[in-house]
Amino acid sequence: MLKKNRFIELWQKLCGTKPPAGLCAEIMKAYSEEHRAYHNAEHIAHCLEELDHVPDLARQPLEVEMALWFHDAVYDTHTSDNEEKSAAWAQQALRTGHCPTESVVRIYDLILTTKHDKPLIENDPQLIADIDLSSLGQSEPEFLSNERNIRAEYRWLPEKSYREERIKVIQNFLQRKHIYFTDYFEALYGLQARKNLIDALNRLS
Numbered sequence: 001m002l003k004k005n006r007f008i009e010l011w012q013k014l015c016g017t018k019p020p021a022g023l024c025a026e027i028m029k030a031y032s033e034e035h036r037a038y039h040n041a042e043h044i045a046h047c048l049e050e051l052d053h054v055p056d057l058a059r060q061p062l063e064v065e066m067a068l069w070f071h072d073a074v075y076d077t078h079t080s081d082n083e084e085k086s087a088a089w090a091q092q093a094l095r096t097g098h099c100p101t102e103s104v105v106r107i108y109d110l111i112l113t114t115k116h117d118k119p120l121i122e123n124d125p126q127l128i129a130d131i132d133l134s135s136l137g138q139s140e141p142e143f144l145s146n147e148r149n150i151r152a153e154y155r156w157l158p159e160k161s162y163r164e165e166r167i168k169v170i171q172n173f174l175q176r177k178h179i180y181f182t183d184y185f186e187a188l189y190g191l192q193a194r195k196n197l198i199d200a201l202n203r204l205s
Helices: 005-015 023-030 039-053 059-069 081-097 102-113 123-130 139-154 161-176 183-204
Strands: none
Touching: 005 023, 005 059, 039 059, 039 123, 059 081, 059 102, 081 102, 081 139, 102 123, 123 161, 139 161, 139 183, 161 183
16 A cells, blocks of 8 residues: 655655645556556555565665655556656656755666666666566466556557567566566566566467
């Protein structure tokens, strides 16, 4: 469950002030949009729970958490720039809230890492990417449920087209030597994630 008070407390710790009026309600509303079946409040709550298990892995834990709150704030399956728009929203809100400039820049960049489109070297980008993909390593029933929910978000896309695009996504992950960047998440979820992805690829092919 996504908790409003957690966001407010995080903002106060990072920025030293209360969040801009109405911001928290806007974020909660965004994650409650009807077209979201997977990229919703439940996904963000899951990501925050994963972060709670590894607080010592983050160099800048407050920034990682803030990036997690915003990373899917804008989500439209008809476009390919959701991460950029989510990052821009975070940037604008954080600047309005007089948050430290260096933190704003890093949070913006952290959100962009959830595009999962390039290798990552630095610690916190690796961590947020792994947290975002932790759902790949869940039990088979939960993974299948997530896959159905992602398909529901693309209900407008014909089945053949969806399969082709989803296969590309899965193959991209399977081509990696390790699914996850960090030793912690690879040890925890790596084997199950690879099994889940191979099974999904076989179902789609």
